[in-house]
Amino acid sequence: MTDNPAVIDPRDTVLGRSRVTDTPELEAFYQELAGQNAGAFWKRANAIEPWEPETRYRPTLWRYADMRALCLRAIDLVRPEEAGRRVVTLLNDSDAGRENVAVCGWLFSGMQAMKPGEITPAHKHTASAHRFIMEGRGAYTVVDGHHITLGANDYVLTPNGCWHDHGIAADGDVSIWQDGLDIPLMNCMETNFYAVHDQPRQTPAFPSNDLPLSYGGAGLRPEGVGAWDKPYSPVMVYRWETVRDALWNLAAVSEGSPFDGHMMRYANPLTGGWALQTMGAHMQMLPGGFRGQAHRHTGNVVYNVAGGRGYSIIGGERFDWETHDIFCVPAWMWHEHVNLDPSEPAFLFSFNDFPVMEALGVRIEEPYPDHGGRQPA
Amino acid sequence: MTDNPAVIDPRDTVLGRSRVTDTPELEAFYQELAGQNAGAFWKRANAIEPWEPETRYRPTLWRYADMRALCLRAIDLVRPEEAGRRVVTLLNDSDAGRENVAVCGWLFSGMQAMKPGEITPAHKHTASAHRFIMEGRGAYTVVDGHHITLGANDYVLTPNGCWHDHGIAADGDVSIWQDGLDIPLMNCMETNFYAVHDQPRQTPAFPSNDLPLSYGGAGLRPEGVGAWDKPYSPVMVYRWETVRDALWNLAAVSEGSPFDGHMMRYANPLTGGWALQTMGAHMQMLPGGFRGQAHRHTGNVVYNVAGGRGYSIIGGERFDWETHDIFCVPAWMWHEHVNLDPSEPAFLFSFNDFPVMEALGVRIEEPYPDHGGRQPA
Amino acid sequence: MTDNPAVIDPRDTVLGRSRVTDTPELEAFYQELAGQNAGAFWKRANAIEPWEPETRYRPTLWRYADMRALCLRAIDLVRPEEAGRRVVTLLNDSDAGRENVAVCGWLFSGMQAMKPGEITPAHKHTASAHRFIMEGRGAYTVVDGHHITLGANDYVLTPNGCWHDHGIAADGDVSIWQDGLDIPLMNCMETNFYAVHDQPRQTPAFPSNDLPLSYGGAGLRPEGVGAWDKPYSPVMVYRWETVRDALWNLAAVSEGSPFDGHMMRYANPLTGGWALQTMGAHMQMLPGGFRGQAHRHTGNVVYNVAGGRGYSIIGGERFDWETHDIFCVPAWMWHEHVNLDPSEPAFLFSFNDFPVMEALGVRIEEPYPDHGGRQPA
Amino acid sequence: MTDNPAVIDPRDTVLGRSRVTDTPELEAFYQELAGQNAGAFWKRANAIEPWEPETRYRPTLWRYADMRALCLRAIDLVRPEEAGRRVVTLLNDSDAGRENVAVCGWLFSGMQAMKPGEITPAHKHTASAHRFIMEGRGAYTVVDGHHITLGANDYVLTPNGCWHDHGIAADGDVSIWQDGLDIPLMNCMETNFYAVHDQPRQTPAFPSNDLPLSYGGAGLRPEGVGAWDKPYSPVMVYRWETVRDALWNLAAVSEGSPFDGHMMRYANPLTGGWALQTMGAHMQMLPGGFRGQAHRHTGNVVYNVAGGRGYSIIGGERFDWETHDIFCVPAWMWHEHVNLDPSEPAFLFSFNDFPVMEALGVRIEEPYPDHGGRQPA
Incomplete structure (x- = not known):
């Protein structure tokens, strides 16, 4: 200013x-x-004190074809033991994005490729993290001693303050996922602490997948396995098959939102709230031929196309997307989504900073008032 | 006194x-x-002000073979239009049970048999109700306009204050379920209101099974389908297949409780708490050969054997049970469970008044201290 | 039934x-x-399943003149060391009241008189207790090691599970207070435990009145004095002067309720909720000449006239009252209050089981629909 | 970076x-x-991802003698009708402070002087605001139609989204207060909305001081005055006399914190939490001769000396202060307070962003480990 x-x-x-x-x-x-x-x-x-917010960020799209190639190149160029994490950072196409190492708003995102047998050394930070798996086989993460296997389109948490290391099983395939973190928020708030574990990888202290197997029953809560007093979801990983089926079930009985089609929040089953304190995430299904209406809201959203092809109009500009393209919608910018397939649904994974907006009492939203709710082409 | x-x-x-x-x-x-x-x-x-509680209730067991026959007899003797509900009431074998029309503590239970094409006229009450389906095909309930289909071992809510009617589809089979209600509690608290609907059956206002299909995704919360502001679970029905699979998953990664084996609470996914305000419910799996230890607690529990055979020692007395037998454990009475099958698990459905104990700040529990945690034979 | x-x-x-x-x-x-x-x-x-609740209790009034005399007589007849507590029990004028040792609903009340130097031996129980001081000087209670001094019209808690003993300082005066407890509720729920302390009186572990002095600042919360993790109010005693002034303040800026005039809940400042989990309490001020309208609600209320004279019509019957008379309003019974003094306010202390009604989801209320909201004489 | x-x-x-x-x-x-x-x-x-946070802000002190003179000068230089608000902004002595118009972290603070008869035109914003009155007579604010009178050392809220205007009664004195707002936070989060009222001043819709008079009773909650469903404290103004007396009471029964002496949070009596969602505030009393130990924590604090004289060592640098001097402690910087008066207490008002730290799960604190808990001179 x-x-x-x-x-x-x-x-x-x-x-x-x-x-x-x-x-x-x-x-x-x-x-x-x-x-x-x-x-x-x-x-x-x-x-x-502007009349209304004017974002410093720009809608930006990253094509998976391009980014995937860069990630695979990185495998040949650096080893995780040297890089800490072999991540290609997504930088919003704006000064703020480049300066803050941000994908949009105070959110960080990157793409991480690993090959069989590799590990990312164990560490922890006050920044919260989550990952969305795009491809591969045999990926896993260990979070505070809990070993979690990962498959395509799974969504997994590594909450703030938890020790974590990742890797690919020796008999797996090269895997690529999208990281989401609130590193810029933690830096902006001057609250970012970092530590390395005394061992490169944690020794799992529990049976593999114990948390999702214990807490992943729909509407069920295990008794007698110790109280869960953490401020994040005990489910830890949300499987694609479960999410996809839940969206089909939802679509069978509801009309969906004019803006977002059918949409599921990755929730904490012990509170109904967000899975992490600072970042929310959703999977949404746009029915075949869906042509959404526009709205805008405080908070930033980063999308990963889980499947399908279509386009989004963001701030008046059209962005075409297909599977695993990544794009973002900055705060208070009009946006609408269109599924170009007339019969098959498209799926959009997304993550956001809505929990922060809610905690600060400023989650605000409004529909686009003109032209039947759609921005002019 | x-x-x-x-x-x-x-x-x-x-x-x-x-x-x-x-x-x-x-x-x-x-x-x-x-x-x-x-x-x-x-x-x-x-x-x-006794040194500790001394219950007025007695452990009681109802054999399904006997009770089933009585329920089927009732079909021939009364019509639901005359009876209101064609329920055989389970009366605790004690003066308090007979006086209060109670199965145990301030809980009511009954068995209800209906044949194809029959309906129970629509009504509502401040008493909360839930049902556990024992056998049949084609049963359904309609709760505040939401139509819910019911299969064997499903657990379904009809929360306090909701209009509800039940029936069996014309092409279904005779169905039998166990009702649980807090009628005695509502009477004891002098808070029982009753009303009949102006139509014998509600016209469903939503697609069939819309609530379980919307809210039944594990760890997922639908967005954009209207805020849920009710004090009870939006899931409404918990399917046996889901519960059974969740128990197997849990058993694969945890040791379970020495008292109860592997146990899942039917929970409200928006709060992690009980599905109803006044009654809780569980399904537990006793592994093959399980021989539980004894404990006692405030609050009353009514069990329905969802599958298997075994026995429970309650207050020093042995009660053998098999599938769909019903028995109860009164407040502060020692009890332990044994699965007589050496290799196959037994499943116990149960409901209780623990939410009341918790709300009053008096949920108290203790393990049996002697003989390795087991009551003398 | x-x-x-x-x-x-x-x-x-x-x-x-x-x-x-x-x-x-x-x-x-x-x-x-x-x-x-x-x-x-x-x-x-x-x-x-009645159409609506029909209470087993009757409105009953105890004149302070009479009851006071009986309490003083008791001083001569029994010693607290023998009686445990020298309490004259108030029994609702109904079979239920006499059978359950209840003042109204599942509430217990008694009047306790002690003379200088006497103590009530230290004990605890799962029943929650509170006291409203009617007269005297030098009374005190010790609750879990916290010593609390008591003056006329003070309201003090002895929450469930807390060790407590009472007494009158050697240089004090004979003191009389009204006890309120949920003993009948605890018995009805079969959750009543009792224990005696190993010493007749606790040795205070904190400065006198430390809790009200720490937590009794309006809208203020002490930092750095240890987290309060109990389910009841840390204020412990609510002083008459504070309550009276607060009511005058409230009356200066609001119209008050047509049923209750100006009314303050004794609240837990850390939650805004009731001070105890099972019993609520209020002080209300009926302005000079106040003629209230009738309403009815689930839950039971026991009143103690803190000052003034007037009458209440309860279930169509008129009960005239003056200072320190005690009367009760059973569940779902119409009632209205009148202040007979044309210019001076009357004050009614009361306690109730509304927290139980709320916890069970059955707090229901309705205004009297006819005759301008007043019952026929 | x-x-x-x-x-x-x-x-x-x-x-x-x-x-x-x-x-x-x-x-x-x-x-x-x-x-x-x-x-x-x-x-x-x-x-x-630094090992620990390193703040961009510097401890800064503003002398009241200097700032007061500047504020009074401003009265002669601009009229509130032109300035919107005649505020002298406090800028942290750092690039971040000047760039973000911040006093410390994402907090804004300014000093506002007004003379009798003046008003600040009515407006609202998503930024939350509060004020601490330093001197004057006859000041008031109107918040969403609630008129509130203000005296020296009172603390008053103008929560996010509320219409508010301020002024000095025609027969009052020139008044000076310190504003605290989260404008930088709202801008940083891109959530700042602003609107002007259609009238220069709101017409009060309630009796003067209705909210503090209704909700300002210690441990008391008014019934029947409408439910309070706002996310901020209904008390709205916390009077100096009440706060001072509460601190004396607290000091009489507790030892206090080695870092902060005796300290009261301005709390929401309906939740026990902070009065506003994004900013907390405290009044603390350092006893005569108090020499505090050092600690550091995430989050930023801005102090206003409500009375007394002493010094604080912040990041190894000594800042001497006396009444109404303002100073700040940036995030994760060691700080300790000393009262130079051997017998009389000093009072420090302060506000902070701790609610944000807590909402994000990163409120972290640690004591200074060496030299008996004190920084080297």
């Missing part, structure tokens, strides 16, 4: 906005204030 | 218990108090 | 109620059921 | 950190990534 003249918008001429005309006396006063670590509020009031 | 002499237990001679020796003056005083709607606390203190 | 013929109300002839005409075959069936610990639901359905 | 070489700290040479040595092939790869809105994570990993 800059020290522009107070009036920066024609609407700023009304009572209740800053409309001061500077004078030599005021200029002198401003100098004096500056010498005291102070300033005149009215000089910057209209800039720091 | 009676006006026994104050000292009713050898322990009552200590300081802190009532130890008054009556005198003629005191007797006269007691008369005077009685005339003023008053009494001397110390006359009844030890009786109304 | 008795085995009356099914139809017990003219309304019971509609579809949805039990309307079975008994036949010899049915009579035989009933005999057979009785032999199997079973019964025919339709025989008792209309009785156990 | 910049594209520094990966290793930025000697500790970064361990397994689990990025330790890649760049090669020509890698350099070429980085170029290619940059062309695809992508980057190599390992190039910036150590920078964006």
Whole structure:
């Protein structure tokens, strides 16, 4: 934000906005204030209190064909033992994105490719993380001693403060997934702590997949396996087959949202809330031929096309997508989704910072009011 | 409780218990108090403040072979239009049970048999109800306009205040289920309201099974289908296949409880709590050859053997059971379960008043301390 | 409840109620059921599912002049060391009241008089207790090591499971208070445990009045004094001066309820909820000349006139009251309050079982619909 | 953050950190990534995942003597009708502070002086605001139609989304207060909305001070005045006399924290939590001669000396303060407080972003481990 003249918008001429005309006396006063670590509020009031948010981020799309090739190249160029994590970072096409190492808003995302037998050394951080598996076989993660196997389109948590390491079984295939973290948020909040484990990989302390097998029964809660007092979901991994079937079930009995079709939140079954404290995630199914209406909301969303082909109009610009393309919708920007297949559904995985918006009391949404709810082409 | 002499237990001679020796003056005083709607606390203190609870209920078992025959007889003897509900009530083998029309504690249970084409007229009450299906085909219930189909070993809610009617499809089979309600609790609390619907059967207002299909995805919460603001679970019906598979999954990764083997609570996925406000329910799996240890707790439990054969020792008495036998464990009574099949698991459905105990701050439990945790034969 | 013929109300002839005409075959069936610990639901359905609650309790009033004299008599007749507690029990004028040792519903109340230097030996129970001080000087209670001084019209908690002993300082005056407990509820729920302390009186472990002095700041929460993880209010005692001033403040800015005038809940400042899990309490101020409207609700209320004179019409019957008279309103009975002083407010302390009603999901209320909201004289 | 070489700290040479040595092939790869809105994570990993937070803010102190003079000058230089609000902004002595118009972290603070008869035009914003009154007589604010009078050392809320206007009664005195807002946070989150009221001042819709008079009774909750469903405290204003007395009470019965002496949170009495969703506030009393120990924590704190004189050592630097001086402690910086008066207490008002830290799951604190808990001089 800059020290522009107070009036920066024609609407700023009304009572209740800053409309001061500077004078030599005021200029002198401003100098004096500056010498005291102070300033005149009215000089910057209209800039720091805009009528509505204007995002610093731009809608951006990454083609899986391109990104996949880069990820595979990285396998040949660096080893995880040296890189820490062999991640290709997705940088929003904006100064803010490049500066904050952000995919959109205060969210980080990257793509990680690993080959059989490789491991990412065990570490932990206050940043929360989750992964969406795009391809491969034999991938796993170990979270605080809980070993979790991973398949395509699975969604897995590595919550804040948990030790974690990942790898691919020796008899698996090269695997690629999308990481989502709140690293930029943690840095912005000056709360990012990091530690490395004293061993490269954790020794699992529980049977493989014990958490999803214990807590993954629909509407069921295990008794007698110890109280779960963590602020994140005990399910830890959400299997694609379960999510897909749940969406088909939902679609069979409801009309769905005009904006999002049929949509499931990855939830904490002990609270009904988000699976992590700082990032939410959804899988949505756009029915064959779905042509969504536009809306906008506070908070940022990063999409990964779990299946199908279509396009989204974001801030008036069309982005065509197909399976495993990644794109983002910045805060308070109009957006609408279209499934180009007339008969088969498209699936969009997405993650967001809605839990932060809700915690701060500023989750706000509105539908596009004109043209039948659709942005002009 | 009676006006026994104050000292009713050898322990009552200590300081802190009532130890008054009556005198003629005191007797006269007691008369005077009685005339003023008053009494001397110390006359009844030890009786109304026992060292620990002593239940008025007795462990009781109902054999399915016997009860099933009675239920089928009832089909020939009364029609649901006349009976309201054609229910054979299970009465605890105690004065309290017969007086309060209670199966155990303040819980009601009955068995209901219906034949194809029959309906139970639509009504509602402040009592909460749930059903566990024992046999049949084509049964359904309609709860506040939501039509729900029912199969064997399914568990279904008809929460307090909801309109509900049940029936069997014309092409179904005779069906038998066990009702559980908190009618005695509602009467004891003087909070029981009843109303009949203006139509014998509700017209469903939603697609069949819309609630379980929307909310029955494991760890998933539907977005955009309207906020759920009810104090009970939106899942409404918990399918046997789901519950059974979840128990096998749980058993694969955990040791289970020494008292209850592997056990799943029928939970509200939006809160992690009980599905209803006043009654909880569980399905538990006793592994082949399981010989449980004894414990006791406040609250009452009514069991329905979902599968297998074994016995339970309750208050020192052995009760052998097989599929669909029903038995109960009264409050604060030692009990332990044994699966007589050496290799196949047994399954026990049960419902309880634990939510009431928790709400009142008196859910208390203790393990049996002697003989390796098992009651003497 | 008795085995009356099914139809017990003219309304019971509609579809949805039990309307079975008994036949010899049915009579035989009933005999057979009785032999199997079973019964025919339709025989008792209309009785156990009434159209609305009908209380077993009666409105009852105890005059302080009379009760005070009896309490003082008790001082001469028994010593607390022998009586445990020297309490004159208030028994509802009904069979249920006398049988359950209840003042109204599942609530217990008594009046306790102690003289300087006396103590009530330390003990604890799962029943929750609270006291409302009517007169005296130098009274105190010790709750889990926290010493609390008590003055007239103070309201003090002795929550479930807490060790407590009471007494009057050697230089104090004879003191009288009203006890409220949920002993009948705990017995009815079969959850009443009792224990005596190994010392007649606890040694205070904290400075006197530490809890009210720490937590009694309006809208303020102490930091750094240890987390409060108990399910009851840390305030422990609510001083009359504070409550009275708060009511005057409230009356200055609000119209009050047509039923209750200005009313304050004794609340847990950490939750906004009730101070205890099973019993709520209020102080209400009826302005000079207040003539309230009638309403009824589930749950039972026991009043103690903290100051003033007036009358209440309960179930059509008028009860005149003045300072420290005690009276009760049974569940679902119409009641309205009148302040006979044209200019000075009257104050009613009351306690209730509303927390239980809320926990069970059955807190229901309705205004009296006719005659301008007032019962016929 | 910049594209520094990966290793930025000697500790970064361990397994689990990025330790890649760049090669020509890698350099070429980085170029290619940059062309695809992508980057190599390992190039910036150590920078964006520091071992612990390092704040961009500096401890800064504003002397009241200086700032007061500037505020009074502003009265002569601009009118509130033109300025919107005549606020002197406090800018942290750092680039981040000047850039973000922040006092510390994502908090905004300013000092506002008004003279009798002036008003600040009614407006609202998603930013939450509160004020701490330093001097004057006759100040008031109107929040969503609730008129609130303000005196010295009172703390008042103007929560997010509420219409508010302020003023000084015509017969009052020039008044000065400190504003605290989360404007930087709302901008950083891209969630800042602003609106002006259609009238310069709201017409109060309730009796003056109705909310504090209704909800300001200690441990008491008004019944029958409408449910409070807002996410912020209904008390709205916390009076100095109440807070001061509560601190004296607390000090009489507890030892206090070694870091903060006796400390009260301005709390929401309906939840026990913070009064606002995004900013917390405290008043603390440092006893005469208090020499606190050092600790550090995530989150930022802005202090206003409500009374007394002393100093604080922040990040090893000493800041002397007296009444109404303002200073700040940035995130994760060691700090300790000393009261220079040997016998009289000092009072520190402060506000913070702890609610945000808690909502994000990253409220972390640790005591200074060396030199008896005190930083070297």
